[in-house]
Amino acid sequence: VLPRSLRESDRAFLGIEMDLAYQGPGVMVRRVQPETGASSAGLKKGDVITGLLGREVNGNFELSSTLQRLEPGQKIRINFRRGDERKVAEVELGGRPSPQRIPHGRMERMNNMGGHRYSQVR
Structure with missing residues (x-):
């Protein structure tokens, strides 16, 4: 087994949000994040x-698990459909952005909800 970084920034990031309600084959793009490989x-x-890397993509889990095996900076080919038109794009994957921090006051309120200290479970 090859060593793998657990840092989020070391994981490949395409730059899309998936439409989880989409039922068809493939993965529908709900939103493209600016300044990412997907937007470029x-x-x-x-x-x-x-399709991704020459393989068919049937759903969200399949796309996510494939991306987890890739690294930032890798260039990949993505097959996609826009309406009735089939297209191919080369995408350079970025690093996953750091999660946004929750302001301290808000975290304190969340910790004290119902008298429990939820942050101890994180």
Whole structure:
């Protein structure tokens, strides 16, 4: 087994949000985050990703698990559908951005909800 970093920034990031309600084959793009590989490659809301690395993509889990095996800086080919048109894009994967921090006051309120200290469970 190869060593793998657990830091979020060391994991490949495409730069899309998936439409979890989409039931068809492939992965529908709900939103493209600015200044990411997906935006640079021209992916748009409503596009349906149908292939990655020469393989068919049937759903959200399949896309996510494939991306987890890749690294920032890798260039990959993505097949997608925009309406009735089939397209191919080359995407350079970025590093996953750091999660946003929750302001201290808000975290304190969350910790004290119902008298429990939820942060101890994190």
